[in-house]
Amino acid sequence: xxxxxxxxxxxxxxxxxxxxxxxxxxxxxxxxxxxxxxxxxxxxxxxxxxxxxxxxxxxxxxxxxxxxxxxxxxxxxxxxxxxxxxxxxxxxxxxxxxxxxxxxxxxxxxxxxxxxxxxxxxxxxxxxxxxxxxxxxxxxxxxxxxxxxxxxxxxxxxxxxxxxxxxxxxxxxxxxxxxxxxxxxxxxxxxxxxxxxxxxxxxxxxxxxxxxxxxxxxxxxxxxxxxxxxxxxxxxxxxxxxxxxxxxxxxxxxxxxxxxxxxxxxxxxxxxxxxxxxxxxxxxxxxxxxxxxxxxxxxxxxxxxxx
Amino acid sequence: xxxxxxxxxxxxxxxxxxxxxxxxxxxxxxxxxxxxxxxxxxxxxxxxxxxxxxxxxxxxxxxxxxxxxxxxxxxxxxxxxxxxxxxxxxxxxxxxxxxxxxxxxxxxxxxxxxxxxxxxxxxxxxxxxxxxxxxxxxxxxxxxxxxxxxxxxxxxxxxxxxxxxxxxxxxxxxxxxxxxxxxxxxxxxxxxxxxxxxxxxxxxxxxxxxxxxxxxxxxxxxxxxxxxxxxxxxxxxxxxxxxxxxxxxxxxxxxxxxxxxxxxxxxxxxxxxxxxxxxxxxxxxxxxxxxxxxxxxxxxxxxxxxx
Numbered sequence: 001x002x003x004x005x006x007x008x009x010x011x012x013x014x015x016x017x018x019x020x021x022x023x024x025x026x027x028x029x030x031x032x033x034x035x036x037x038x039x040x041x042x043x044x045x046x047x048x049x050x051x052x053x054x055x056x057x058x059x060x061x062x063x064x065x066x067x068x069x070x071x072x073x074x075x076x077x078x079x080x081x082x083x084x085x086x087x088x089x090x091x092x093x094x095x096x097x098x099x100x101x102x103x104x105x106x107x108x109x110x111x112x113x114x115x116x117x118x119x120x121x122x123x124x125x126x127x128x129x130x131x132x133x134x135x136x137x138x139x140x141x142x143x144x145x146x147x148x149x150x151x152x153x154x155x156x157x158x159x160x161x162x163x164x165x166x167x168x169x170x171x172x173x174x175x176x177x178x179x180x181x182x183x184x185x186x187x188x189x190x191x192x193x194x195x196x197x198x199x200x201x202x203x204x205x206x207x208x209x210x211x212x213x214x215x216x217x218x219x220x221x222x223x224x225x226x227x228x229x230x231x232x233x234x235x236x237x238x239x240x241x242x243x244x245x246x247x248x249x250x251x252x253x254x255x256x257x258x259x260x261x262x263x264x265x266x267x268x269x270x271x272x273x274x275x276x277x278x279x280x281x282x283x284x285x286x287x288x289x290x291x292x293x294x295x296x297x298x299x300x301x302x303x304x305x306x307x
Numbered sequence: 308x309x310x311x312x313x314x315x316x317x318x319x320x321x322x323x324x325x326x327x328x329x330x331x332x333x334x335x336x337x338x339x340x341x342x343x344x345x346x347x348x349x350x351x352x353x354x355x356x357x358x359x360x361x362x363x364x365x366x367x368x369x370x371x372x373x374x375x376x377x378x379x380x381x382x383x384x385x386x387x388x389x390x391x392x393x394x395x396x397x398x399x400x401x402x403x404x405x406x407x408x409x410x411x412x413x414x415x416x417x418x419x420x421x422x423x424x425x426x427x428x429x430x431x432x433x434x435x436x437x438x439x440x441x442x443x444x445x446x447x448x449x450x451x452x453x454x455x456x457x458x459x460x461x462x463x464x465x466x467x468x469x470x471x472x473x474x475x476x477x478x479x480x481x482x483x484x485x486x487x488x489x490x491x492x493x494x495x496x497x498x499x500x501x502x503x504x505x506x507x508x509x510x511x512x513x514x515x516x517x518x519x520x521x522x523x524x525x526x527x528x529x530x531x532x533x534x535x536x537x538x539x540x541x542x543x544x545x546x547x548x549x550x551x552x553x554x555x556x557x558x559x560x561x562x563x564x565x566x567x568x569x570x571x572x573x574x575x576x577x578x579x580x581x582x583x584x585x586x587x588x589x590x591x592x593x594x595x596x597x598x599x600x601x602x603x604x605x606x607x608x609x610x611x612x613x614x
Binding site for chain 1: 494528
């Protein structure tokens with residue numbers, strides 16, 4: 001039940017209608033690791049950090065069972081930095097600063113101790129880097145999940161298509177699914193994606209929930225209606241971490257189990273947005289997670305007698 | 308299990324990215340009646356039509372058990388006419404023509420034969436007219452459902468607030484819930500609406516499903532992911548008709564039964580959008596409705612063991 005998580009570990013500075021932060025810890029792999037480590041204690045992190053990264057975060061992750069041998073430390077550069085400002089609807093945002101820093105040199109090397117991992121979560125990165133990770137693995141994982149974004153569709157579409165042929169699950173948002181396929185209907189978009197390589201497609205719709213497509217089957221997961229969304233940064237990665245973490249824990253890659261894994265991911269994401277950065281994920285307890293998952297059960301449960 | 312449905316019976320001319328129609332039958336009460344009459348055969352229609360309205364539609368509705376004694380016929384004016392063009396996303400539209408015609412004189416009189424009805428569906432109309440209908444009823448219905456729109460919030464907010472005090476269920480879309488309350492968060496908006504009079508709030512989110520709020524309880528109903536949305540005209544009224552029709556059939560106004568009624572309404576709305584106007588609703592069979600409701604059950608069903 002070991003899981004390799006590949007992605008950024010970085011600093012973010014965030015403005016929302018509810019407040020703003022100085023540089024705080026962020027990055028896709030950071031959120032994935034915090035989320036997945038609630039379910040598996042064998043997360044193998046692959047990332048790159050600069051000379052300014054926070055030792056306490058590394059120590060905290062290691063305490064949660066996250067291996068950091070695959071996290072490259074660069075002595076003479078700062079970590080990747082992103083700054084953004086969210087609009088009132090919290091679904092759209094403006095990027096204020098993107099300083100690639102160490103990320104410009106990211107060329108991950110998978111440590112020997114990571115070989116044989118059964119699950120692989122490829123966070124949003126250059127699709128060539130994602131492909132390069134897959135090719136380094138001597139045994140193909142049971143399940144490879146890929147996150148990507150519109151940026152790579154704009155500048156590296158061919159490489160993305162090549163990478164898609166190698167993965168099992170693609171995870172994108174609704175506008176990315178539309179851009180990738182040229183189809184407005186998400187059902188039509190899903191059919192196209194499922195002919196590109198992935199056998200499963202997860203479309204994240206933020207406050208509107210998520211859809212899972214596989215063959216002719218579809219599952220609709222709700223999002224929990226929240227009184228306040230404080231900071232959506234990392235919610236998608238936290239969702240991914242809960243999804244792959246639950247699958248790694250249960251070792252079951254069936255469509256039925258993926259449905260449950262999406263509910264788990266949605267529950268984790270609903271914690272993420274309650275505070276700035278990953279701080280809510282650092283403190284959330286198993287009891288809180290179980291109670292939140294039960295809220296999702298209640299949210300969609302109904303009885304019907306067809307008469 | 309009788310149900311009074313108040314609203315427009317009209318003509319629409321519709322343009323969507325998939326085609327356009329000449330004048331076809333429409334109107335909120337038309338859609339409500341077609342939808343509800345799948346569940347109850349005692350729908351009592353209250354509306355107003357002009358000298359151009361389609362006799363065949365009246366005859367068809369009567370064959371389905373819809374009483375039309377409360378439908379006023381005006382000999383010297385045409386029926387209400389609306390024309391609109393939908394954008395690619397099918398969630399937004401431009402109104403091209405609004406000819407009130409007979410609707411300008413609509414002052415519904417409830418026939419004696421309608422008195423004692425247990426359920427009342429008030430379609431989107433001037434809130435003073437909606438209120439006037441409630442006041443004509445000698446016995447208060449078990450459940451009064453009110454639809455309204457941003458237009459009345461703009462020009463008749465005080466009257467709308469007065470009317471809200473008299474109803475049990477308010478049914479609006481997400482932007483209307485936000486406008487009515489000044490709250491962006493739908494959870495906060497729901498709390499405010501539930502302090503305005505209605506004990507239940509249904510927020511329709513189109514392709515993103517619907518939410519039901521009552522006290523501190525919330526239910527999330529999915530929308531069926533559709534390959535094509537051909538024409539969304541009347542989908543909200545069809546949803547309303549399925550909702551109130553199922554409740555009238557089961558005579559159960561509990562929160563639990565309302566959840567099921569929302570699924571039934573969502574299933575009916577998913578048929579409505581398959582063809583222009585109410586044509587799909589005129590032909591849909593009980594077997595098709597049952598199969599569609601089963602699709603909704605499958606769409607959200609998942610198993611979880613909290614371990």
